[in-house]
Amino acid sequence: MSKLVSQPVSQEFPETISSRAALLGLGSAAILAGTGCSRSFDMAALEVPAYQVDDMTTGSIRPKISVDRQVTSPELMYASFTDENFTLPEVPFKKIEPKWHRQVVVDPTGEAPGTIVVKLQERFLYYVQPGGDALRYGVGIGKEGFLWSGRANIQYGKKWPTWTPPPEMIARKPELEKWRDGRPGGLENPLGARALYIFKDGADTGFRVHGSPEWWTIGQAMSSGCVRMINQDVIDLYNRVNGKTPIVVG
DSSP states (O other): OOOOOOOOOOOOOOOOOOHHHHHHHHHHHHHHHHTTOOOOOOGGGGOOOGGGOOOOOOTTOOOOOOOOTTSOOHHHHTOOEEETTEEEOOOOGGGSOGGGSOEEEEOOSOOOTTOEEEETTTTEEEEEOTTSEEEEEEOBEEOTTOOOOEEEEEEEEEESOOBOOOHHHHHHOGGGGGGTTOBOOSTTOTTTTEEEEEEETTEEEEEEEEEESOGGGTTSEEESSOEEEEHHHHHHHHHHOOSSEEEEEO
């Protein structure tokens, strides 16, 4: 996505099943119950000996991976819904490699909980959770020559933000002249449904973590420097971020 001109905006904010597999199965049942699905589960049919499900941890045993009600089946995560008077279309998730779908993983970053970590080579964004887990999202990144990396902070976020192409982009693409003063937020806006603004040492870097209607670019290096996400994913991340949030890109 393009490097943006800063504008002042207000802040808004399966015979033997492993222990982990069994726990994830139980988590799925909880999620379906939480979403109002009227499906019953015969737990005996799982044929999991009780001793295999360990609800407690000791010493060197790592805690079980967490269950998150917003990390469920892709049919639910990427469904169409209305947000701020805009109806987001359903994402054809079957056309996207499953690794790019939102999921809970063991945290590989070592950063403190509440930190956003973007791994440029992996093309994943992690939001670190307490207890050794992280939420992982597939992202699109900047093409060669447009990448930014470093430690900074998310200063604020914006719903359905205005996109203003920088003068150098307008020079490369004169057809963008009509948006010199800003393109209003909407379904076709390059910033998508949400934008998180990256500041370093109190100054706007011009780089953003933002949504995109171009879901097929996730996992690709195609933007002009920003970190782009599926709109449904960036809304999920936006709803989790509280106040100024540390971000590490590299």
